[in-house]
Amino acid sequence: MFFIHTNLKAEIIKFSSCKFTKDSLSKTFHDVLNNQKKEKGEKTTPYNIKKEMAEINAKYEFIDKTFNTESGIMVKTQKKIEKEKEEVQSNFEIRDDNTFIIVDIRETGADPFYNKETKKIDFKSTRVQYDVYFYYLSKGIVEKYNYGGRHKKLDYQQKCKTNYSLPDSSDSKNIASGSGFFINRNGYFVTNNHVISECRSKSKITFNKKEVEADLIATDATLDIALLKADIRPKNFLKFSNDRPEKLQKVIVAGYPFGKGLSDDLKFTQGIISSLKGYADNSNELQIDAAINPGNSGGPIVNDDGDLLAVAVSGLSKDIAEGINFGIKGSSVMNFLDVNSIDYTYSKTSTFSFGNKKLNKLLEESTVYTYCN
Amino acid sequence: MKKILLIILLSLACSTNSYSNEIIYQNCIHGKDGIQMENKKNKDGIKMYDKFLIKINIAKAAVIIESYVTKEHLVSVKKKNPDFEIPKIPIIRTAKIIFVDEDKIKYLYLTSEYTINLKDKEIRVDVMEPNYWLKCE
Numbered sequence: 001m002f003f004i005h006t007n008l009k010a011e012i013i014k015f016s017s018c019k020f021t022k023d024s025l026s027k028t029f030h031d032v033l034n035n036q037k038k039e040k041g042e043k044t045t046p047y048n049i050k051k052e053m054a055e056i057n058a059k060y061e062f063i064d065k066t067f068n069t070e071s072g073i074m075v076k077t078q079k080k081i082e083k084e085k086e087e088v089q090s091n092f093e094i095r096d097d098n099t100f101i102i103v104d105i106r107e108t109g110a111d112p113f114y115n116k117e118t119k120k121i122d123f124k125s126t127r128v129q130y131d132v133y134f135y136y137l138s139k140g141i142v143e144k145y146n147y148g149g150r151h152k153k154l155d156y157q158q159k160c161k162t163n164y165s166l167p168d169s170s171d172s173k174n175i176a177s178g179s180g181f182f183i184n185r186n187g188y189f190v191t192n193n194h195v196i197s198e199c200r201s202k203s204k205i206t207f208n209k210k211e212v213e214a215d216l217i218a219t220d221a222t223l224d225i226a227l228l229k230a231d232i233r234p235k236n237f238l239k240f241s242n243d244r245p246e247k248l249q250k251v252i253v254a255g256y257p258f259g260k261g262l263s264d265d266l267k268f269t270q271g272i273i274s275s276l277k278g279y280a281d282n283s284n285e286l287q288i289d290a291a292i293n294p295g296n297s298g299g300p301i302v303n304d305d306g307d308l309l310a311v312a313v314s315g316l317s318k319d320i321a322e323g324i325n326f327g328i329k330g331s332s333v334m335n336f337l338d339v340n341s342i343d344y345t346y347s348k349t350s351t352f353s354f355g356n357k358k359l360n361k362l363l364e365e366s367t368v369y370t371y372c373n
Numbered sequence: 374m375k376k377i378l379l380i381i382l383l384s385l386a387c388s389t390n391s392y393s394n395e396i397i398y399q400n401c402i403h404g405k406d407g408i409q410m411e412n413k414k415n416k417d418g419i420k421m422y423d424k425f426l427i428k429i430n431i432a433k434a435a436v437i438i439e440s441y442v443t444k445e446h447l448v449s450v451k452k453k454n455p456d457f458e459i460p461k462i463p464i465i466r467t468a469k470i471i472f473v474d475e476d477k478i479k480y481l482y483l484t485s486e487y488t489i490n491l492k493d494k495e496i497r498v499d500v501m502e503p504n505y506w507l508k509c510e
Contacts, residue, residue, distance in 0.1 A: 072462075080484075084471050084481060086468075086469070086481040086482075086484065087468070087469040087481075088466055088467065088468050088469070088481075088482060088483075089435075089466065089467035089468075090465070090466050090467075091462055091463075091464075091465045093460060093461060093462055095458070101458055101460070103458070103460040103464065104464060104466075104483075105421075105440055105442055105464060106483070107403075126406075128415055128421065128446075130450055130457065132457070132458060147450055147453075147454050147457050149453060150453045150454065151454075152454050152456070152457075
């Protein structure tokens with residue numbers, strides 16, 4: 001057994017959606033093709049790395065890697081289109097707080113020749129090579145180097161999404177933050193899945209100006225909804241609207257845009273329901289024109305009475321469009337809660353609208369700032 | 374009395390091992406040159422492996438490849454490439470079995486498909502055939 005001392009705590013580090021950014025083999029093939037073209041007197045083409053990498057990446061459905069620092073095992077899962085999913089576990093070494101290493105040995109063919117008997121390319125001998133994989137954790141970069149004889153060559157480089165940040169870096173405190181809201185008095189609250197999916201530790205909420213940990217109960221990545229539970233009894237919670245949402249209906253969005261960097265006060269924006277469908281005809285979502293900014297994710301979208309209509313989820317980039325934002329419909333959230341056997345409440349239809357003061361109090365008491373590291 | 378107890382304990386331990394669902398292939402001979410993995414030397418005459426094992430764990434649907442490379446071989450690589458990092462741990466890789474029947478097991482490893490012929494204790498790979506296979510005990 002080997003024990004390597006670093007500041008790394010026992011944790012799961014995830015590299016996901018890895019994409020090739022450099023590949024020496026594609027360059028070699030390109031050069032060979034160009035040489036053939038030259039010999040034939042044809043026009044050669046310059047090596048276009050973006051195009052080449054796009055072609056390689058198009059062959060994969062996904063490439064993910066998960067490191068467990070406690071067991072020292074990395075699980076690589078990748079799937080090529082129309083091929084079986086490949087899953088390989090490798091033991092890895094911790095080099096420092098930001099780098100893991102895996103060393104592989106392999107024998108490859110050397111001195112190729114055409115074998116007349118088998119009618120295949122064969123090799124006169126073999127060559128032993130070492131593949132050394134460097135995993136740069138905070139940047140999500142994988143580099144594979146090849147050592148054979150006196151030469152050392154970068155075989156490929158991949159860039160992945162990572163949930164790791166260096167212990168001393170400024171972004172290490174909060175990996176993700178967003179908004180959420182209570183749906184009953186038992187401390188259950190709803191937020192977006194993307195607010196909690198990259199968390200390396202338990203999510204937290206700010207409740208009565210104190211940090212409270214929350215357990216993840218259920219998620220639906222497709223819907224982008226997560227259900228969590230904090231061991232508290234909130235003063236208030238939101239009820240689901242009994243009425244179907246309608247176009248032009250007035251809506252209010254509550255949440256913590258840009259986290260607490262802006263201020264620790266709950267913020268509101270208002271607008272109307274623009275469409276009963278979301279992006280690409282998504283019938284689980286509706287479109288609103290009230291502003292939704294980063295940090296609003298998972299926050300409630302309510303009507304005048306403070307009844308829940310939808311959960312803020314995303315918006316089109318402000319560079320492309322203005323006032324096109326989306327929420328997950330309350331009916332979809334209810335389905336999600338039903339499946340997970342969680343109690344929630346419908347509102348009673350009221351002919352009286354809440355005053356601003358009451359509405360503000362309800363949302364202040366039922367909306368939370370959620371974050372994790 | 375103590376002796377009887379010891380025998381019972383030992384037989385219990387042995388029966389647990391035999392029930393471990395793991396088949397171990399060892400003393401594997403490389404098909405290309407007919408040399409056993411533990412006797413392989415590189416072209417500079419340096420012994421490459423202290424031990425080379427392939428374990429088939431049916432219960433976990435996994436094939437475990439264990440390579441214990443000699444210190445001398447690793448040092449020789451570092452001499453040629455000073456920035457080569459000598460690994461401090463053995464090379465242990467676990468690949469998922471993708472197909473199994475009475476005669477053979479298939480698994481994917483480093484994007485190549487490997488087939489273990491159980492009757493012959495042979496491991497073949499879908500690239501660089503027919504010479505690059507292992508025959509084990």
